[in-house]
Amino acid sequence: MMKAQSPTLNDVAMQAGVSTATVSRCLNEPEKVTAKTREKVMATVTALGYSPNFGARAMATQRTNTIGAVIPTMENAIFARGLQAFQEELWRLGFNLMVASSSYQRELEVAQVRSLVARGADALLLIGHIRDPQIYALLDAQQIPSLVTWTYDPSAARPSVGFDNCAAMRDMARKVLELGHQRLAMMTAPLARNDRAQARLLGLKDAMVEFGLNSDALPIVEYPYGIENGAIGFAALMQGSTKPTAIFCGNDVLAVGALRGARDMGLNVPGDVSIIGFDDIELSQVTYPLLTTVHVPHRDMGQRAARALVRHLNDDAPLESQELHTELRLRASLGPPPR
Amino acid sequence: MMKAQSPTLNDVAMQAGVSTATVSRCLNEPEKVTAKTREKVMATVTALGYSPNFGARAMATQRTNTIGAVIPTMENAIFARGLQAFQEELWRLGFNLMVASSSYQRELEVAQVRSLVARGADALLLIGHIRDPQIYALLDAQQIPSLVTWTYDPSAARPSVGFDNCAAMRDMARKVLELGHQRLAMMTAPLARNDRAQARLLGLKDAMVEFGLNSDALPIVEYPYGIENGAIGFAALMQGSTKPTAIFCGNDVLAVGALRGARDMGLNVPGDVSIIGFDDIELSQVTYPLLTTVHVPHRDMGQRAARALVRHLNDDAPLESQELHTELRLRASLGPPPR
């Protein structure tokens, strides 16, 4: 009955006295059209307030210029920063970002991927390699390109843009061990289905073995992301009879919590115990004492991932793995062991 | 030539020996189809690995089940938390989220809105009321519903789901003034085109007037989001001859920076100076001293916004403003003025 339809390509074409093909060309490949025609058409476009119908365009081109990302959570500063950079770069390249969060839940991630694909994502950004194989099967079946980030693993089947979590933590651990620490402990995010966390733990153990320590005896506690949890975890690690002199944290948030836990227990950092983080989020530069941590180039990673995906989609460039480098940030929370 | 096309509705229909209409109904309104037919069809769907073509569906329904959000930045914990909740709720309701960030730049926001609309967003989430009028014109022209958040302003032309920034800060300021503080100062995010920041400042000034102080004399410094900036701003405010005894910060991040600035300058909080934040992000519960701040229900806000938009899209429910309530969190960083 009543139709206040927005104008279509055809409306513009008729109004401007040209064919729909010409209008389409004016919009998408203006160089293929005479300046005169182009002006006439563009004038009509603005006059009518025309804007292309998304669905029709998506159908005709089989593209949406939208890329999906499934991340554990945006609330974690680590992901927020990388994701922000990813979005900014996508924007520069003419793409939009769809976000879904899996809350570290395996089945949920499957559903999210399915949904993003159903919503027309041209490609996907994923975090880490470990996930339900269904996801890879789905992506292969639908021929959706995907890129793994927050880790770099040349041995994995899929391309990744990230850094070597294991090597980074190993380097840090060596520094700590060189200071003479013997009793280490680790507080990590839950290890199950988190290859980044697993790799970091592995790096620590590697270094221990190098230094002749028994890595099997390493006390390990697992806590979800959260400052409060860091404090709790710290207390848990310190209540045994043989207290560690250096506590490695899988991420800075837990480490900041540990610093707080130490303060609550009246312990001096690093006098009584050293605390080491991972990520170098902004927060770690303002704690007291300043946090020793591994600096991760999150923004660079997000940007590179965006560029790689877009080049793949636009120019058919192969999706290749890229390794980014981390750096140790040795700050006040690390010192020699007590005594 | 070579086509490894993915199966279409038609393929499924032929294979299952029914019409495309029936297949479509099985997928979208299963209750309208006999159980027997439905089973047969669904079996074929899985057998063929069929999944609907996004573009075609979008074209036929004029819907994408995708909602866009334009936020200043995801890196700010405040937005990250609310956005996360928004996304989770959208997901529960069967929608996807597209994110764009404006970096507080007016023109960029216009472009982002345009892009999200062009990418088929069914509706938009926006932060605050102040923006280029072009945006509202565009949304009206294309009939894209939108909802404003992070603020509640019944006098504004557009519906909003949020809280009264002015009243919240006014309440906090009263508490501080009741303690006897006379020399106040404000550190805020840049005020230009940020109605939330402006409202918070206004609330502070209101309270000052109530208590007989000259609000025009209030020292104000503006710094972008960032812990480091908070420290810088603090130093700036404390270097005058008449030092403030209470510093109001427009957000917790600046406040945390201020705490750090105080420590750097060897000042005691709240002995020498009280520091007050806004937002109650996780961080504020672990600083030393704990931060006095205004608690904002970011998650609740995100959820409500999602529900309101979806109800509007699905059930044509009117988009109505909702006011959420903030709470004062009086913690150790606030004390009586020195002397």
Add this chain to the structure above:
DNA sequence: GTTGTCGTTGTAAGCCCTTACATTGACGCA
């Protein structure tokens, strides 16, 4: 047995672009 009703399924008309291919026309050159 006929007719009417109603629940189920089928038919086919859009929805609005893009683009391969066809057509046109201007121009240069013989």
Add this chain to the structure above:
DNA sequence: TGCGTCAATGTAAGGGCTTACAACGACAAC
């Protein structure tokens, strides 16, 4: 003048789904 060339434009065929409406068939009521 006639012809070939090439750039500019037009024609029309999809592309895959939803849905109004038509058709059908089973069953109940008379």
